[in-house]
Amino acid sequence: MRIHLVGGFLGSGKTTAIINAAKLLMARGQRVGIVTNDQGRYLVDTAFVQLAGLPAVEVSGGCFCCNYDDFTARVDELANTIKPDVIFAESVGSCADLVATVIKPMLELRGTGSQPTSLSVFTDSRLLRLRLSGEELPFNDDVNYIFDQQIAEASLLVINKADLLPPAQREELLAAARAAYPDKQVRLQDSRTEAGVQEWLDLIESSQSALPTRTVDMDYQRYGQGEARLAWVDERFELSVPPASGREVIARILSDLQSRLTASQAAVGHLKVLVEAGPVRHKASLTTLAHADWLATLPDLPGEKVQLLVNARVEMPAEDLSRLVRQAVDSAGVPVTLLHGDQFHPAQPVPTHRIR
Ligand SMILES: Nc1nc2c(ncn2[C@@H]2O[C@H](COP(=O)(O)OP(=O)(O)O)[C@@H](O)[C@H]2O)c(=O)[nH]1
Numbered sequence: 001m002r003i004h005l006v007g008g009f010l011g012s013g014k015t016t017a018i019i020n021a022a023k024l025l026m027a028r029g030q031r032v033g034i035v036t037n038d039q040g041r042y043l044v045d046t047a048f049v050q051l052a053g054l055p056a057v058e059v060s061g062g063c064f065c066c067n068y069d070d071f072t073a074r075v076d077e078l079a080n081t082i083k084p085d086v087i088f089a090e091s092v093g094s095c096a097d098l099v100a101t102v103i104k105p106m107l108e109l110r111g112t113g114s115q116p117t118s119l120s121v122f123t124d125s126r127l128l129r130l131r132l133s134g135e136e137l138p139f140n141d142d143v144n145y146i147f148d149q150q151i152a153e154a155s156l157l158v159i160n161k162a163d164l165l166p167p168a169q170r171e172e173l174l175a176a177a178r179a180a181y182p183d184k185q186v187r188l189q190d191s192r193t194e195a196g197v198q199e200w201l202d203l204i205e206s207s208q209s210a211l212p213t214r215t216v217d218m219d220y221q222r223y224g225q226g227e228a229r230l231a232w233v234d235e236r237f238e239l240s241v242p243p244a245s246g247r248e249v250i251a252r253i254l255s256d257l258q259s260r261l262t263a264s265q266a267a268v269g270h271l272k273v274l275v276e277a278g279p280v281r282h283k284a285s286l287t288t289l290a291h292a293d294w295l296a297t298l299p300d301l302p303g304e305k306v307q308l309l310v311n312a313r314v315e316m317p318a319e320d321l322s323r324l325v326r327q328a329v330d331s332a333g334v335p336v337t338l339l340h341g342d343q344f345h346p347a348q349p350v351p352t353h354r355i356r
């Protein structure tokens with residue numbers, strides 16, 4: 001069994017790439033399992049992966065490193081139930097230091113248990129371009145530290161969403177990244193289709209060169225401060241909508257929320273929503289640098305009940321973020337029930353193991 005770890009910042013495209021890679025493998029007759037991960041409990045990603053027809057288990061309520069035993073138990077659960085040839089494990093986008101806290105412990109402490117085969121670190125091409133040209137990212141420096149440290153430990157860096165840069169900038173960025181990280185394999189990728197992830201999949205399936213084993217120095221105080229700057233709000237609402245107006249109501253709520261976030265000048269890590277109405281399920285994502293079409297793909301929503309699961313990770317106080325989400329939901333002027341909700345800042349990371 002191969003275990004491919006996929007890390008990298010919030011919204012960089014990890015889940016998208018994993019789903020397409022898993023579909024390719026399944027078409028080749030391979031069995032695939034997925035482990036999702038988040039600090040929260042009500043996860044858009046897990047639901048989205050399951051909706052794609054892929055077996056998923058989750059490590060929720062904290063990162064793999066701080067829940068190492070839970071992580072290995074989930075891997076073993078998949079191994080014993082669906083008996084996959086390949087497992088993809090996506091670590092939460094605020095997590096770093098995976099070599100010391102996940103890879104080395106698995107290699108050194110697990111005996112005969114299954115072990116990791118690769119780590120791919122994903123980054124949004126537009127954020128990496130800003131970072132490498134010395135321009136400011138919209139986050140606090142301690143959050144930027146996490147972004148940098150994720151990349152620092154990679155031996156395979158996937159510069160994702162390459163399609164969002166003009167061709168000339170793509171090649172420039174690839175050259176700049178290769179110059180900045182001479183020891184890494186660096187690839188440009190568009191993960192939106194199965195064809196787009198094929199070469200990456202073949203690379204991690206065929207070689208051990210994407211498994212880093214060099215621990216990076218990590219300032220846990222800064223790392224913790226960076227995580228604590230980010231707010232997590234996970235809320236599920238049920239809305240009663242007039243017939244044939246579900247799409248319009250949800251579009252109004254999401255664009256209202258986007259305007260409120262813009263007005264508050266808060267840096268968005270990733271705002272993901274899962275919308276469910278009758279048989280229709282749809283995921284929409286607003287990431288640090290928005291793409292114009294994030295609402296354009298919203299489907300028609302049948303019936304008079306719509307469920308909206310919001311997972312928001314934004315640099316601002318959690319209670320302010322929760323208030324913005326509720327104001328946006330209320331702005332639609334339809335009856336709404338909050339089914340469940342969590343709002344918090346991630347706790348200081350305390351890894352179960354850390355092997356230098
Ligand atoms: N244009 C473009 N969008 C992408 C690509 N990969 C992912 N996305 C979009 O980026 C958003 C965040 O993706 P997701 O896979 O949820 O990111 P994660 O937080 O790293 O798991 C979603 O709207 C995806 O559709 C890509 O290669 N190109």
Ligand SMILES: [Mg+2]
Nearest residue numbers: 014015045090
């Ligand atoms: Mg994800």
